[in-house]
Amino acid sequence: MIISIASGKGGTGKTTVATNLAVSLGSGVKILDCDVEEPNVHLFIQPVIEGVNTITTPVPEVDMEKCTLCGKCGEICQFKAIVVIGETVLPFHELCHSCGGCMEVCPEGAISEVGRELGVIEFGHRNGLQFVHGRLRVGEAMSPPLIRRVREYAQPGELAIIDAPPGTSCPVIASMKGADFVLLVTEPTPFGLHDLKLAVGAVKILGIPCGLVINRSDIGDDRVREYANSEGLPILMEIPFDRKIAESYSKGEMLVEKWPEWKEKFKDLFHRMEEIVADRKSGGS
Ligand code: SF4
Numbered sequence: 001m002i003i004s005i006a007s008g009k010g011g012t013g014k015t016t017v018a019t020n021l022a023v024s025l026g027s028g029v030k031i032l033d034c035d036v037e038e039p040n041v042h043l044f045i046q047p048v049i050e051g052v053n054t055i056t057t058p059v060p061e062v063d064m065e066k067c068t069l070c071g072k073c074g075e076i077c078q079f080k081a082i083v084v085i086g087e088t089v090l091p092f093h094e095l096c097h098s099c100g101g102c103m104e105v106c107p108e109g110a111i112s113e114v115g116r117e118l119g120v121i122e123f124g125h126r127n128g129l130q131f132v133h134g135r136l137r138v139g140e141a142m143s144p145p146l147i148r149r150v151r152e153y154a155q156p157g158e159l160a161i162i163d164a165p166p167g168t169s170c171p172v173i174a175s176m177k178g179a180d181f182v183l184l185v186t187e188p189t190p191f192g193l194h195d196l197k198l199a200v201g202a203v204k205i206l207g208i209p210c211g212l213v214i215n216r217s218d219i220g221d222d223r224v225r226e227y228a229n230s231e232g233l234p235i236l237m238e239i240p241f242d243r244k245i246a247e248s249y250s251k252g253e254m255l256v257e258k259w260p261e262w263k264e265k266f267k268d269l270f271h272r273m274e275e276i277v278a279d280r281k282s283g284g285s
């Protein structure tokens with residue numbers, strides 16, 4: 001089972017939920033930090049790092065000895081990532097989506113692949129909990145290919161918890177696609193509600209069952225709950241605002257380790273998600 005933990009906006013407590021859920025479920029679970037622009041799961045999990053892989057994506061390189069300047073590569077590229085200018089062909093690697101189209105259509109076989117570094121994947125463990133995260137290279141704009149490579153660490157039959165990036169754009173979709181359940185972490189404020197609606201819209205398009213965790217649930221108003229009711233979204237957990245929890249978070253401490261009673265609450269949260277997924281697979285609503 002793959003659970004993707006997402007939020008329409010940053011700062012809602014998504015990583016708190018992902019890390020505490022993973023630690024509560026313990027040995028045999030994998031936590032994948034797909035927030036590759038700003039990974040922070042490791043700050044809480046503090047894993048022993050076992051290995052690092054450099055991740056590259058294929059981009060075109062043109063052999064001008066073979067090129068006849070026919071222009072077919074530029075015509076097929078939807079991203080203006082390869083352009084014929086005067087007597088030369090210029091690839092713009094930062095714009096390239098590695099689709100391979102230009103290499104396919106080149107009649108002279110003048111285009112070959114070279115690797116452009118996207119970032120690294122680091123993996124390790126802590127007390128039987130497996131940890132993986134991606135770190136996007138500084139200055140790199142193309143995060144979805146690196147996120148997809150982090151996602152590959154979730155093997156069939158395993159329980160994997162994914163900490164998705166905030167927002168509702170391509171990196172988030174890459175983190176949610178193929179998950180069995182999306183847990184949306186929100187807060188009961190007008191901003192929270194606005195971004196929650198966008199996130200729910202994206203999850204619905206993907207056709208994945210989802211539920212909510214309301215963080216800082218005793219601030220703000222009831223509009224998030226009213227929206228959840230109107231959309232049939234189950235509220236699976238509420239975490240009240242507590243200065244002690246906030247202080248503990250700022251020190252990188254785990255809620256479930258500092259206050260063990262939370263461990264059972266996170267286990268209950270998991271079982272509720274499991275039930276919804278099982279119900280969906282058996283044809284329920
Ligand atoms: S690989 Fe695809 S995206 Fe990249 S330059 Fe070629 S056609 Fe464009």
Ligand code: SF4
Pocket residue numbers: 062066067068069070071072073074084089105106107108109110111
């Ligand atoms: S398709 Fe090949 S031959 Fe034609 S312009 Fe591009 S690189 Fe040159």
